[in-house]
Amino acid sequence: MELAAAKLKFIEAWGKLGSEWGINRTMAQVHALLLISPEALTTEEIMETLSISRGNANMTLRDLIGWGLIEKQHKAGERKEYFFADKDVWNIARQVAKERKKRELEPVLKVLNELSTVTGDEKDPEFKTFKKSVTDINKLAINVDKTLETMLKAEESWFWGSVLKVFK
Amino acid sequence: MELAAAKLKFIEAWGKLGSEWGINRTMAQVHALLLISPEALTTEEIMETLSISRGNANMTLRDLIGWGLIEKQHKAGERKEYFFADKDVWNIARQVAKERKKRELEPVLKVLNELSTVTGDEKDPEFKTFKKSVTDINKLAINVDKTLETMLKAEESWFWGSVLKVFK
DNA sequence: TTAAACTTTCAAAAATTATTGAAAGTTTAT
DNA sequence: ATAAACTTTCAATAATTTTTGAAAGTTTAA
Numbered sequence: 001m002e003l004a005a006a007k008l009k010f011i012e013a014w015g016k017l018g019s020e021w022g023i024n025r026t027m028a029q030v031h032a033l034l035l036i037s038p039e040a041l042t043t044e045e046i047m048e049t050l051s052i053s054r055g056n057a058n059m060t061l062r063d064l065i066g067w068g069l070i071e072k073q074h075k076a077g078e079r080k081e082y083f084f085a086d087k088d089v090w091n092i093a094r095q096v097a098k099e100r101k102k103r104e105l106e107p108v109l110k111v112l113n114e115l116s117t118v119t120g121d122e123k124d125p126e127f128k129t130f131k132k133s134v135t136d137i138n139k140l141a142i143n144v145d146k147t148l149e150t151m152l153k154a155e156e157s158w159f160w161g162s163v164l165k166v167f168k
Numbered sequence: 169m170e171l172a173a174a175k176l177k178f179i180e181a182w183g184k185l186g187s188e189w190g191i192n193r194t195m196a197q198v199h200a201l202l203l204i205s206p207e208a209l210t211t212e213e214i215m216e217t218l219s220i221s222r223g224n225a226n227m228t229l230r231d232l233i234g235w236g237l238i239e240k241q242h243k244a245g246e247r248k249e250y251f252f253a254d255k256d257v258w259n260i261a262r263q264v265a266k267e268r269k270k271r272e273l274e275p276v277l278k279v280l281n282e283l284s285t286v287t288g289d290e291k292d293p294e295f296k297t298f299k300k301s302v303t304d305i306n307k308l309a310i311n312v313d314k315t316l317e318t319m320l321k322a323e324e325s326w327f328w329g330s331v332l333k334v335f336k
Numbered sequence: 337t338t339a340a341a342c343t344t345t346c347a348a349a350a351a352t353t354a355t356t357g358a359a360a361g362t363t364t365a366t
Numbered sequence: 367a368t369a370a371a372c373t374t375t376c377a378a379t380a381a382t383t384t385t386t387g388a389a390a391g392t393t394t395a396a
Contacts, residue, residue: 001282001283001285001286001287002286002287002288003286003287003288003292003294003295003298006283006286006298006302007298009279009282009283010279010283010298010301010302013276013279013280013283017272017276020190020271020272021189021190021272022188022189022190024353024354025354026354026355035301036294036297036298036301036302037294037297038293038294038296038297039293043372043373052355052356053355053356053357054356054357054358054373054374055355055356055357055358055374055375055376056354056355056356058373058374058375059354059355059374059375062374079363079364079370079371079372080371080372081372081373087297087300087301088304089301089304089305089307089308090308093308103188104185104188104189108181108185111177111178111181112181114169114177115169115174115177115178115181117169118169118170118171118174119169119170119171120170120171124171125206125207126171126204126205126206127171128206129204129205129206129255130171130174130175130178130204132255133178133203133204133255133257134174134178134204136257137257139257140257140258140261143328143331143332146332147331147332160311162334163311163315163331163334164311164314164315166330166331166334192383192384193384194384194385211342211343220385220386221385221386221387222343222344222386222387222388223344223345223346223385223386223387223388224384224385224386226343226344226345227344227345227384227385230344247340247341247342247393247394247395248341248342249342249343
């Protein structure tokens with residue numbers, strides 16, 4: 001496979017994966033583009049390569065910065081802003097995990113906590129079933145939270161070393 | 169908090185979580201409803217409780233069956249179909265992991281594999297950067313795949329016991 | 337059969353989400 | 367100050383996803 005074709009395929013695949021994971025396609029594609037680019041790129045270059053509008057490019061870049069996946073770079077003597085992506089895949093994974101934990105897991109844990117204070121008749125099957133589901137989900141969510149917490153602090157080699165050794 | 173209010177809140181929260189994870193809101197809500205229901209419910213009851221149309225209810229229930237999250241039940245002497253959800257949260261997590269692995273991770277692994285066959289000039293920064301990103305992502309994806317594979321086979325207590333012990 | 341009870345389909349409509357692009361805003365150099 | 371270079375905003379539009387509901391399909395009982 002040729003490099004040019006491979007790049008397109010990678011951008012497409014990353015975009016699809018993103019959209020399956022609640023990250024919009026364009027955002028994932030811009031990220032993909034910067035990820036495989038050895039040099040920081042300008043808004044202009046990104047707009048052209050991906051055929052997207054200026055407004056879209058601007059908002060997407062802003063979101064990616066918000067996710068901690070890319071950064072702005074200023075070149076001496078130039079007005080333009082350049083953007084580049086962190087190339088360390090483990091950092092990327094951590095960053096995504098961190099953001100999703102904050103945006104999604106934590107609110108859910110909060111609600112589950114509230115819900116576990118529900119009162120009712122212990123003999124009522126409706127009550128018992130509700131309570132059990134909420135409690136069980138809460139336990140699972142707490143375990144997931146703890147695991148993510150560890151991952152956020154861990155070095156990649158240590159993390160996979162440990163996990164895969166256990167699962168041998 | 170009252171049981172009735174808590175149920176609504178749970179259905180809402182589960183629906184929101186679902187939509188953040190690429191599962192549509194209605195599907196997640198129907199799942200939530202069945203999860204906290206001690207009895208199997210009919211399409212009619214689900215339609216009413218969640219104020220959704222017959223067509224929507226039917227398709228959603230079919231999808232949930234496809235995900236392995238709910239099952240049909242037939243009651244003796246009745247024409248109607250009843251639906252109930254597996255209440256074991258670990259099974260649910262495994263089932264979701266299994267489906268997403270199949271639908272999302274495996275296609276990505278396939279593409280990454282293809283992309284790692286790309287040819288080019290080892291001195292070209294474009295090529296080097298591309299190759300490194302693809303290779304690194306591939307390694308990460310393989311580790312995720314292995315971990316999921318283990319999870320799919322594991323008992324809940326063993327799984328968390330091992331993972332959390334490592335992360336102590 | 338036939339008709340009632342129930343399920344499925346799917347084209348059209350509604351709702352949601354993403355994108356555009358032109359105008360407004362900002363910064364820098366002169 | 368002014369103008370050029372660049373960035374941001376946001377109302378309008380487009381694209382995508384979800385939902386509806388009525389019609390078609392299926393199963394069962396008599």
